[in-house]
Amino acid sequence: SQQGEEDPQALSIQEGENATMNCSYKTSINNLQWYRQNSGRGLVHLILIRSNEREKHSGRLRVTLDTSKKSSSLLITASRAADTASYFCATPSIQGAQKLVFGQGTRLTINP
């Protein structure tokens, strides 16, 4: 029932640079969510973007959604060391009852 897949699997950048992560999915969705997971912790919800929205902002985060390409991107601007974490997109499952399915995540490392 895998739906969303993040790309790249790992990303390492210098503090202050922008980080972009992508998520591709297979079927129509009504919303897509992004979560962050710090090492050893649970996932934390970042942004939910609905299918009729093309872009959404939250602080230094910008999420875009292109339903024609079945893809979303998460941009973190002016990255900080505290942004080091894994980032997951979550989309509705393909099979069975509608449930959220999480991708395997992008591991982001911000180097000081």
Add this chain to the structure above:
Amino acid sequence: DAGITQSPRYKITETGRQVTLMCHQTWSHSYMFWYRQDLGHGLRLIYYSAAADITDKGEVPDGYVVSRSKTENFPLTLESATRSQTSVYFCASSESLMQTQYFGPGTRLLVL
């Protein structure tokens, strides 16, 4: 103001033993979820519950049992633990099936 808690945070057990992981939420969310997180597999849904006394299987339910006698609690039981059940287990809750999920801190389980 506790939100969602899990206990124990760490557990070591032996093959064949019964283990119960506890999850408690204070928001009165209808939905609760159990996931396991393993390297190479991301986050996989074990079971979920739509309300008290209503539970349903997720992607990897074999070897696990759940119950939900009260809205705020959602225990996960490994009836006879196996080494393949060594993992990090996360509980989550949400108001509805496709909306934001709120995660607990996780339980690290090692089965020897």
